[in-house]
Amino acid sequence: MQLPKRHKSSWVSLLALATLACSAKSPASLGSLTQNHLLFPLAGLKNWLVRRRSHRVDEQLVASCTRKRLDDDPPSTDRVTVQLFQWRYSDVGDECEAFLGPNGYRYVQVSPPHEHIEGPQWWTDYQPVSYRIGSKRGSEAEFDRMVQRCGGAGVGVIVDVVLNHMSAGSTTEYRRGSSGSSYRKYEYPDLYTRNNFHKCRKRGNLEITNYMNRYEVQNCELVGLADLKTSQRHVQVQLKSYLTRLVDKGVAGFRIDAAKHIPASELLDILKLIPIRVVQEVMYTGGEPIRPEEYSAIGRVHIFQAAYDLKRMFLSDGIAYLGHPVPWGPQWGDG
Numbered sequence: 001m002q003l004p005k006r007h008k009s010s011w012v013s014l015l016a017l018a019t020l021a022c023s024a025k026s027p028a029s030l031g032s033l034t035q036n037h038l039l040f041p042l043a044g045l046k047n048w049l050v051r052r053r054s055h056r057v058d059e060q061l062v063a064s065c066t067r068k069r070l071d072d073d074p075p076s077t078d079r080v081t082v083q084l085f086q087w088r089y090s091d092v093g094d095e096c097e098a099f100l101g102p103n104g105y106r107y108v109q110v111s112p113p114h115e116h117i118e119g120p121q122w123w124t125d126y127q128p129v130s131y132r133i134g135s136k137r138g139s140e141a142e143f144d145r146m147v148q149r150c151g152g153a154g155v156g157v158i159v160d161v162v163l164n165h166m167s168a169g170s171t172t173e174y175r176r177g178s179s180g181s182s183y184r185k186y187e188y189p190d191l192y193t194r195n196n197f198h199k200c201r202k203r204g205n206l207e208i209t210n211y212m213n214r215y216e217v218q219n220c221e222l223v224g225l226a227d228l229k230t231s232q233r234h235v236q237v238q239l240k241s242y243l244t245r246l247v248d249k250g251v252a253g254f255r256i257d258a259a260k261h262i263p264a265s266e267l268l269d270i271l272k273l274i275p276i277r278v279v280q281e282v283m284y285t286g287g288e289p290i291r292p293e294e295y296s297a298i299g300r301v302h303i304f305q306a307a308y309d310l311k312r313m314f315l316s317d318g319i320a321y322l323g324h325p326v327p328w329g330p331q332w333g334d335g
Contacts, residue, residue: 079106080105080106080107081105081106081107081108081109081158082100082105082107082108082109083108083109084108084109084110085109085111085122086111086122086125086137087110087111087137088137088138088142089110089137089138089142089143089145089146090138090142090145090146092108092110092146092150092157093145093146093149093150095108096108096146096149096150096153096155097149097150097152097153100150100153100155101150101152101153101154101155102153104154105155106154106155106156107155107156107157107158107252107253108150108155108156108157108158109157109158109159109160109255110137110146110157110158110159110160111125111135111137111160112125112126112128112135112159112160112161112162112257113133113134113135113137113143113159113246114128114130114131114132114133114135114161114162114242115128115129115130115131115132115133115134115135115177115178115179115181116128116129116135116136116167116177116178117129117167117169117175117177117178118175118176118177118178120136124136124178125160126162126257127162127165127166127167127168127169127225128162128165128166128167129166129167129177129178129181129183129188130177130179130181130183130188130191131191131238131241131242131245132179132181133245134178134179135178135179136178143249144249147249147250147251148250151250151252156251156252156253156277157250157251157252157253158251158252158253158254158255158277158279159246159251159253159254159255160254160255160257161242161243161246161254161255161256161257162257162258163228163230163239163256163257163262163267163270164222164225164227164228164230164257164258164259164261164262165221165222165225165226165227165228165258165261166183166185166188166192166197166225166226166228167183167185167225167226168185168221168223168224168225168226169184169185170184170185171184171185171186171187172184174187185226186226191238192228192235192238196228196229196232196234196235197226197227197228197229198219198220198221198227198228198229200216200219200220200221200227201215201219202216202220206220206221206224207220207221207222207223207224208220208221208222211288212287212288212289213289214289214290217260217261217289217290218260218261218262218263218290222258222261227261230262230263230266230267230270231263231266236266236269236270239270240270240273240274243270243271243274244274247274247276251276252276252277253276253277253278253279254271254276254277254278254279255279255280255281255302256278256279256280256281256299257281258281259280259281259282259295259301260281260282260283260284260290260295264294264295264297264298267280267295267298268297268298271298271299277299277300278298278299278300279299279300279301279302280295280298280299280300280301280302281302282294282295282301282302282303283303283304284303284304284305
């Protein structure tokens with residue numbers, strides 16, 4: 001039996017992660033697969049790993065991984081968030097009802113719902129031009145329907161929100177956003193003017209160039225994006241209004257994009273009266289002045305350490321180290 005087409009890419013990733021942990025696990029929906037389908041096709045991977053002496057891989061450990069089956073010790077999914085990056089709202093609703101809800105998944109994370117600059121690229125979603133709900137993934141009505149359908153299936157919707165900045169682009173030419181709003185960089189009618197953005201105190205270059213400088217990271221522009229002055233009352237009121245509307249629509253949480261570029265005290269001012277689950281993106285590579293701990297009082301923090309650790313296991317230390325001396329998991333750093 002073949003997996004439905006839309007699940008194939010997701011299960012490729014899940015199977016790979018399960019393999020690394022030597023405990024292949026899956027939702028009960030895959031229980032109907034035949035014995036032949038349940039065996040991991042890892043013979044080639046095993047041979048490659050064993051040949052690479054620098055990885056110091058234990059052959060017996062790899063062999064034990066190849067014998068694992070997908071129905072061994074199914075994991076709890078009641079705390080799992082599935083990210084459906086760039087999916088249309090109607091498709092997310094379908095997925096909640098057909099797969100995520102029936103298999104016990106607790107949350108689904110979706111891309112930013114606000115109006116953004118035009119373009120098919122994923123990064124256009126992260127350049128807001130207004131806080132109207134409407135993007136290339138669907139209208140406000142379709143967004144509302146998605147939230148209702150997922151909620152009805154027992155799956156909470158976590159929304160990616162951009163609070164640090166607006167768009168990049170021309171400061172002279174007015175353009176149209178994904179829902180038709182007129183804008184230009186630093187000028188967003190009925191929302192923000194130039195006075196609502198940071199004026200980075202650097203000569204000739206307004207962008208962040210030194211991540212070891214706290215001032216630059218939190219006051220200069222991230223890749224040319226107009227950096228909101230989040231200390232201003234007007235800016236905070238606009239952001240709170242947007243977030244409150246999303247809460248009123250029934251969303252279950254927020255993933256705060258580029259949280260480290262907003263001082264934690266200002267982010268707390270924006271979020272403190274909004275009772276909702278919060279996950280913050282705080283990329284940290286070690287030694288930087290802005291640390292993940294600064295944001296832990298606000299909510300959970302994503303620092304991406306798990307991905308770096310897995311990469312290191314394959315490229316240098318060897319996957320045997322995933323279990324020694326401490327098993328790979330939260331104690332290695334919040335992913």
